[in-house]
Amino acid sequence: MGNSLLPLLAAQSGIWYAQKLAVGEPLFRPGEYLEIHGPVDTLAFRAALQQAVDESETLRLKFLESADGPMQYVAPHVDADVHVADLSALPDPRTAAERWMNEDLGRVPDLLTERPFSFALFRLSADRHLWYHGYHHIVMDGFGAALFARRVAELYTAAVGGAAAAERRFGGIADLLLEEKEYDCSDRFGQDEEFWRRERDADPAREHGNWPPLAAASDFERFTTTVPADVAAALRTLSADLDVSLSRLLIGLTGRHLQATSGTRCAAMELPVTARTTPLARSTPAMMMNGVPLTLTLPPGITLPELLRHTADRVRNVLPHQRFRGEFLRRAGGLRPVVNVMTFDYSLTFGGHPVTAHNISKRRIEGLSISAYTRTADGPLLVDFDVNRGLLEADEPAAQPQRLVRVLEQAAELAGTAEHTSFPVDGLDVLSAGERSLVLEDWNDTALADAAGAGQVVERFEAWAARTPDAVAVSCGGRELTYRELAADVDRLAGHLQARGAGPERLVAVALPRSPELLTALLAVLKSGAAYVPVDPGYPAERIAGVLADAAPHAVLTCREVLDADT
Template identity: 35%
Template sequence: MDPREIDGIDSADQALQGDAFPLSPAQLGLWYAQHRNPSVAINNAQYVDLRGDLDTEVLERVSRIAAGDLQSGFVRLLEIDGVPHQIVDPSLDTPLELVDLRDAPDPEKAAEEWMRAEYSRPIDIVDDRLIVAAALRLEDSRYYWYARVHHVVLDGFGAMNFMTRVAELYSAAVEGREPEPLEVGDLPDLREAELAYRNSPRFERDREYWRERIAGLDSAVGLSHRIAPPAARKELSSATLSESLATRFDAAVERNVTIRSTFLIASVAAFLSQMTGREEVVLSLPVTGRTTALTRRSGGMLSNIVPLTVRVGHDTTVAELISEVQVAVAGALRHQLFRHEDIRRDSADPNGGLFGPLVNVMLFHGGIPFGPILGELTILSTGTVEDLGINFYENVNGTRLNIDFEANPDRYTAEENSAHHARFLDFFTAFVDADPSLPVRSVPLLGAQERALVLESWN
């Protein structure tokens, strides 16, 4: 075959052809999803707010080193005989774009608009650069370090590994010391490990586990009756817990003998059950797909989303619900390597929606040290939004909890998303203060203001 007939490879790439390897099963799902809807980019995006004197030349240099350490920053995609492949190509440019916004009337707003436009624009995953970095200068001594990468080559956990590695290398450089060595898995080895799992008895055991969990499920339960494809942009409503509520939340976790993530997931299950009147609700649970220490340090695309089925009966108490969620999450984590594409394929209705609102619990501190500067991390996008995403994450010092509602704008208006968010915050407050023996259905759904509206203004 004439090499010039290989799709996606030109004459300059011939030396790398032997190093090309196929996409992993996890990557293939995103490859096909992106080609089905090319106008909606499936990107991870985040930025670090750096208040201090940032050396952008050092940042650009160490970013290239980190991209090489994790390999994902140098991945290119191509097709060989119609089959999607990837190449780790160290010759790729990794420029740090410098954007000066100091003269903008509102530099923060201008930066937010620039980043939103950048991560939501359509990209060609074969021809376009899959990772982009920029330093947005808001003030003389304040920058946003922005990074965007397509999900097909790096998932959210891997993106955090990349940003953390850049910070480690930057700190070592400005402090004049050698950085700690980093041991990661090579991308071809990560792919081979995934293939080995799919050919193992564990794969079949996991398949049987998920078949039992989805048996009898009709469709996902959500808060909107509209149907629409996933969207890159989203309606966002955010709030930070007050100091008082944060203290009571920690006390409630201790009172219910559980952990924070389990309590948070249980609160969403309880809220969704009351809002829909359903005794069985299904949540979408993001999992890392990284079950070894090596993979947890590595790049690549390994993450997964699995359905979490929770029963909330009329007599189910708060303590019983938390216990059920704890068991369900433990089971999901034990079987997290089985891909959500396979779960859907094994369902009675492969095209139907089995997964409900996504609950993303990210309880890691948002502070990233860049030498003498403590940067504050903000996650902008973890990919497209199918329906509704509920994100829990901590502030830079790990002392306050943030709760965001990210909604598909084609399913929820801004007003609807804001109302659902406010209603959940009221419910969450009541759930935190509830006695463990109280039936979940007795936890008030409406806050004082909305209850007065219904009982007095509308009645």
């Protein structure tokens, strides 16, 4: 193609500027190593790797900055430059190899002067080798890396077998740019934009789970667990019993985990997608992946088949619109846990020797990323929890993978039974026996040593006010109320509410900011015999309207400050 200057793909552009803002931070370094269970001919491997690079334009990209922004061109040749090391004499060769790989992934290449990829081949023993391939996301995503790895395996296997490899033509960057431009100018783009606008407006999770983004890669930590092969096999059987794909089953069950641990009736997540909707895109190693929001609704009593049908319908609904860039969607929808389910077959062979893939990516983790993947059609299921520790309690990250695995194991037990057709999703418990005992017994051990102090909230408040009438009961923003003053305010407001019909079996909504008046209102509602409905004045107006419509309160207690805020 020569040195024709080309703009960046939309996915590349987002990464370019994000990396510019995070100088030196390895936020966009996907990588893995393939464990080859057999001997490797180093010369044949080098030749196969070089040919695959020659065939792939994305690995021959060079970047430069211009007055029109970042640009790229395809160099005619780039040296594959594989690092080869024999570690077989070391006491722990795998650890030494992984240390080298992690150090490489922790380094950010200068995109203007350095290759945006790294290769290494480590010899652990005569019949055990590790091929590491790491990239900068600006040139490669996971789908593209799998295409590239498969081509290297094809070329190597043909070479050591003395045969000619089948010809393969990867797509080119200019062709991808042309398809992208055609999409951006098409009716399809407008339809996708309108679809996502409607999704956003109707999303029940809009007010939930918008964690503040954290960019520091150092906060990222991975917790990996393995779902045994027999449990994974049972999940495959269950997916067949329920006529749903394994990936949809895993997305739905992960949704149950998120819903149970968030305390809401929906599971909001971001779903990574390939964004490859054309034959050209599906045949091109490059950076094209996208992320789209997905919300599952789990009302009380929903059964497992109902959840999985709902999951399949929701995924089927959003996938046709996956080309619309997720960067625009995240601006409007906030931060969500990323749920990445990869069930594609990665059963490569090198010269007839099987491989096991190990993911070691370093990525930007703003909150929580859950990756569930299988590498063979009948093997175990691996689950990675990548966590930004700044958002969770110290003991939470290590416990979360086991809670998801607990859900998967309970679902697996339903395979082949009649119960799977009507099992309630609420019955899939995320808590261990110890955690359940802690919640139901230890935290609920509220017996009082002083029986005289027992009683209803208002009775206990009034008893305390009688004992210490001049003590400070409330202090807020420089204001103070004694128990005597607070009790008098409560009595007045409770009488006012009762005079207007508040009482048992009636609801009173309380929409007040944190203040002495809020405490007065809550106690007064209880003293009137009614129950209160807390309404956060900080909620969006639509959310408040929905709460009030559902609760249909007898009265609403609020203040001028809230009314003037147009909520």
